[in-house]
Amino acid sequence: MSDWLTSLPEAAQTYLDGQRLDEVECIVSDLPGIARGKAVPASKFARQKHFHLPDSIFFQTITGGWGEAADEDGFIEKDMLLRPDMTTATAAPWTGDWTLQVIHDAFDRHGEPIPYAPRNVLKRVVELYHAQGWKPVVAPEMEFFLIARNLDPAQDIMPMTGRSGRPAAARQAYSMTAVDEFGPVIDDIYDFAEAQGFEIDGITQEGGAGQLEINLRHGDPVKLADEVFYFKRLIREAALRHNCFATFMAKPIAEEPGSAMHIHHSVLDMETGQNIFVGPQEGETDAFFHFIGGLQKHLPSAIAVLAPFVNSYRRYVRDHAAPINLEWARDNRTTGIRVPLSEPQARRVENRIAGMDCNPYLGIAASLACGYLGMMEKQRPSAQFRGDAYEGETDIPRVQGQALALFEQATDLHAVLGEDFARVYSIVKRAEYEEFLQVISPWEREHLLLNV
The missing domain is CATH 3.10.20.70 (Glutamine synthetase, N-terminal domain)
Structure with missing residues (x-):
């Protein structure tokens, strides 16, 4: 050699x-x-x-x-x-x-x-943390669907057929039998991941028909974004070996839940290695609450990055396993910001807003940027939400155009991600959105053609 x-x-x-x-x-x-x-x-x-x-x-x-x-x-x-x-x-x-x-x-x-290369954007944000003596740590969760081969965009997407010969059924969350249905594909995912040196923390069946989730171990944001970037290709290749497709669309099937890339965050002191979300008596620190406050204040402006396509906004549906607001709570999966159960030293904040269709470098960068701004501004969060957040008010943009308008006005977020990145991203996404608006959908032809 x-x-x-x-x-x-x-x-x-x-x-x-x-x-x-x-x-x-x-x-x-x-x-x-x-x-x-x-x-x-x-x-x-x-x-x-x-x-x-x-x-x-x-x-x-x-x-x-x-x-x-x-x-x-x-x-x-x-x-x-x-x-x-x-x-x-x-x-x-x-x-x-x-x-x-x-x-x-x-x-x-x-x-x-x-400045607008996605990996460079994430490195820029990480360097801002380092300048404060902080080391950000993330753990992404990847949701995706295994679907039947779809060769005609005019046809609805259908779940794949498992080893039983029956199409995958919905509402089988955490079922080991459902996971076994996709055993050959999962075996190849494991084999490819091992060959590539990636450590999978677990694979579970999610709530959608043919929907799986892969969890990765926590670590350096750039390294984890690299792995998600690689994993998307790895999973697609494993699916193709078994006559099906893997899709990372945020909402590929109308009646099924969407696919998210939940991002868990913690921050370490670079000198001591201690989690700055944990105080001397293992209590929750100001930095912990400021990080949550930053997510609440700045995520509306960052959603254009976390939900980058017109389809992304179809995921934010009440009672469909995706948040509709930016409430926060401990051990509550209905809120957009969740604090999972953990030992004190593993205390972390989970952003449940990002879709699996986002660029992993940009999604992690935008999420970290919001938390960083919160800590720098000493932003206080709202009171912890109690109960079912789906019963609360919606405060997430519902269409891409609205999200882009918020992003374009967010000069504080631009300063963290980079002004030139923000300029290029906005122009490219506006071009995509304008192209979409010129497509006439089947719904419009069905309900408007002869009725208006």
């Missing part, structure tokens, strides 16, 4: 043990979270220190269109420098040959980080 191969992460070295590496996929996340990049022969990768992609990949909408988000130089598609982060090197075990994936960071020609 050459020097660079011997310095790979342990899981990648184990994967390649006794094998000849054929190819390296050099990838970067765009705004929606799609992996963009190049596949190069291993021999070429060994010789290159970086590669180039045009900055326009960050101006592209989910439909392949473009937002006019270039800087004062105009839309000239300037080259970026993409440099590998070799700590992210991991297997692509579903490929026909021996392939590694490596996440790259994006820089301009002067060596400055591209």
Whole structure:
């Protein structure tokens, strides 16, 4: 092996043990979270220190269109420098040959980080925490559906058929039998995750038909965002092996619950390693309440990032396992902000707002940004909510246009995430939203065509 191969992460070295590496996929996340990049022969990768992609990949909408988000130089598609982060090197075990994936960071020609590259946005927020002597820790939960192959967008999405030969049924939350229905897919998910060096904390059946949840162990925000980014591809590939699709849409099936990416947060003191949400007598600290207050105050402006598509807002439905407001409570899954049961040193705050369709880098960055602002502003939360929060008032934007308007006015949030990121994100999402508004839906044709 050459020097660079011997310095790979342990899981990648184990994967390649006794094998000849054929190819390296050099990838970067765009705004929606799609992996963009190049596949190069291993021999070429060994010789290159970086590669180039045009900055326009960050101006592209989910439909392949473009937002006019270039800087004062105009839309000239300037080259970026993409440099590998070799700590992210991991297997692509579903490929026909021996392939590694490596996440790259994006820089301009002067060596400055591209401010609207999602991984750079998250790194910026983490660095703001570090400047205060804080180390943020997160644990994401990933919900998704396994569905029957859907080749016609005009057709409704249907649950996949399990090993029993029957379509998956809803309302089987936490059923081990339901998990067993998808056993072959789950086996491949476990195998791929092991080959990639990822530790799964657990897999459960959620409340939707064919809906599963994977929990990841808590850790560094950038590392965990990398894993979610990788996991989305891993899960899709495992599903395709078994004649079904995996979807991370926030609301793929009308009558079923949506899919969330719940984010658990805690913050450590970098000098002592102690959880700053825990006081000397193991009580709840001012920082704990300020973090919650920051989520309550700033999440409405951040929801455009946590719920990035028109479909995202279909998830926030009363009594459908998704929050409709930003109340907070201990051990209460009806609130948008939850404090789970835990030992004092594991005290954490769970943001239940983010959809699984969000870019993991941007979703975690936006959530951390709200908590950071709360701690810096010493924001106090409302009183703890008692009872069923679905009976309360809705204070979450119901459509993407409303959420974007709030985001565009949030200069304090822009200062944390980066003004240039906020500018580009808004332009690209406005372009997507305008494109959607020109689509006439079946509901409109059914109820308006002959009746108005």
